[in-house]
Amino acid sequence: MARIENLNLSQRVTNELGKAIIAGVYGEGSGLPTEAQLCTEYGISRTAVREAVKMLAAKGLISSRPRQGIRVEPPENWNLYDTSVLGWMFESSPSLLVLKEFLQMRLAIEPQAAALAAKHGSPEAIAQIEVALNAMDNAAQTDGSIHQPDVEFHTAILLASGNRFFYQLRDFISTALNVSFQYTTNAKDSLQTIADEHRKIYQAIKNGEAERAKNMMAYLIDEAMAYIELKIAESELSA
Amino acid sequence: MARIENLNLSQRVTNELGKAIIAGVYGEGSGLPTEAQLCTEYGISRTAVREAVKMLAAKGLISSRPRQGIRVEPPENWNLYDTSVLGWMFESSPSLLVLKEFLQMRLAIEPQAAALAAKHGSPEAIAQIEVALNAMDNAAQTDGSIHQPDVEFHTAILLASGNRFFYQLRDFISTALNVSFQYTTNAKDSLQTIADEHRKIYQAIKNGEAERAKNMMAYLIDEAMAYIELKIAESELSA
DNA sequence: TTACCCATATTGTAATATAATATTTTTTTA
DNA sequence: TAAAAAAATATTATATTACAATATGGGTAA
Numbered sequence: 001m002a003r004i005e006n007l008n009l010s011q012r013v014t015n016e017l018g019k020a021i022i023a024g025v026y027g028e029g030s031g032l033p034t035e036a037q038l039c040t041e042y043g044i045s046r047t048a049v050r051e052a053v054k055m056l057a058a059k060g061l062i063s064s065r066p067r068q069g070i071r072v073e074p075p076e077n078w079n080l081y082d083t084s085v086l087g088w089m090f091e092s093s094p095s096l097l098v099l100k101e102f103l104q105m106r107l108a109i110e111p112q113a114a115a116l117a118a119k120h121g122s123p124e125a126i127a128q129i130e131v132a133l134n135a136m137d138n139a140a141q142t143d144g145s146i147h148q149p150d151v152e153f154h155t156a157i158l159l160a161s162g163n164r165f166f167y168q169l170r171d172f173i174s175t176a177l178n179v180s181f182q183y184t185t186n187a188k189d190s191l192q193t194i195a196d197e198h199r200k201i202y203q204a205i206k207n208g209e210a211e212r213a214k215n216m217m218a219y220l221i222d223e224a225m226a227y228i229e230l231k232i233a234e235s236e237l238s239a
Numbered sequence: 240m241a242r243i244e245n246l247n248l249s250q251r252v253t254n255e256l257g258k259a260i261i262a263g264v265y266g267e268g269s270g271l272p273t274e275a276q277l278c279t280e281y282g283i284s285r286t287a288v289r290e291a292v293k294m295l296a297a298k299g300l301i302s303s304r305p306r307q308g309i310r311v312e313p314p315e316n317w318n319l320y321d322t323s324v325l326g327w328m329f330e331s332s333p334s335l336l337v338l339k340e341f342l343q344m345r346l347a348i349e350p351q352a353a354a355l356a357a358k359h360g361s362p363e364a365i366a367q368i369e370v371a372l373n374a375m376d377n378a379a380q381t382d383g384s385i386h387q388p389d390v391e392f393h394t395a396i397l398l399a400s401g402n403r404f405f406y407q408l409r410d411f412i413s414t415a416l417n418v419s420f421q422y423t424t425n426a427k428d429s430l431q432t433i434a435d436e437h438r439k440i441y442q443a444i445k446n447g448e449a450e451r452a453k454n455m456m457a458y459l460i461d462e463a464m465a466y467i468e469l470k471i472a473e474s475e476l477s478a
Numbered sequence: 479t480t481a482c483c484c485a486t487a488t489t490g491t492a493a494t495a496t497a498a499t500a501t502t503t504t505t506t507t508a
Numbered sequence: 509t510a511a512a513a514a515a516a517t518a519t520t521a522t523a524t525t526a527c528a529a530t531a532t533g534g535g536t537a538a
Contacts (some may be wrong), residue, residue: 047521047522047524051522067531
């Protein structure tokens, strides 16, 4: 979807409406204004409004029927694995509890992906993991940002799993990581520790040690989980 | 999306184009006819065509730009967790290899979901699992179809996990199960065996034994995996 | 009271026109 | 002749208007 400036009219409206829906501006059940009202509200033609409505419907956020209008679908029908929907969710409520659910998903997916990568990963795909890993090392030593290569490391493993459903979750995982970063401190010596832990995963994959790769990855994510659960406990105390 | 008869024009066109795209009718990179051509081809107005195009774009299948036309996005950008996209995939290529990828995903998700259900599942959610389980038992004893309650059993566990991202995968899991059913024989005595294995998972969840629930679920899916791998080996031999 | 029918509001579909955009061709100029 | 500029062209993007289909609610008649 590129940058916001590049979006056309209906895409911009899709964005605004999508955010509003997820933020709960329009009540569950039957909410949204009629197409005509949206036209005047945004000062655009019905064509653009309808295209936005169709896109949101395709993402499971709304449904529209003649005479009845446009209504918000119940949240369990929202397509959470759609990148836009995911982004809107975190713009509206970047809560620790959602982050915990993210980590539970990562804990399900990534260790398995690492195991598959160890078993069936092509040499090129594994080389790609190493590239990201070296960039992490480099960033840790030169005090640069470790975020980008970190995301690339995890994405490369998903690709190396050879399973398209795992790789499809790359945006999901990236979003989870980006949100996690907001809560981590990044003391300078800990950066190298993180890079070292990632290297262990890489080594296991490269050596074809599926179980070991799986366990290392689970350990890594579990650490993040423990940290977040601590934060949640803290915030509950202060509340 | 309900039944096909209930769909409106643009939704029907979305379906047809979606299927065609995934079946590979239009070459990768730049393929589709122009909007004008689609209008005459289907005998409909540009409005309907455009709405279909927007919906497919929202699902990541295509993108369109002025002067350049409509082009098929690379498959790794397709939103595979969209129910429609998933359905189209299996209509076009119900292969054993895709089914194996499905099972790899289930092996990642469902054991974790069962563990979470054991840890945090609400009594109502767990009761729902039992309802499905009893229906399975019933079907096994009266020689009925075990499919529907089987799907409900797995869905109920995803719900009981309390993680919206897991529950969101219910359609994905259902599809995987439905495809699996096409390859299984269902000897009458084996039905009761299957139901019993499911009961073990339920018992573990109900007793709060997270590790046990996880292992039981993993065992169940692993059995299916072994069966599919056998089938794959067979088909490779005959080829 | 019940059944039927009609008015009405809202989305669904169509047709047409103009704008924006990017490719290709042509023309101009050095 | 080659390169740059400009014009023609094809295609999607947006707007406008009109009518059709549909379901809701109210009113009318039996």
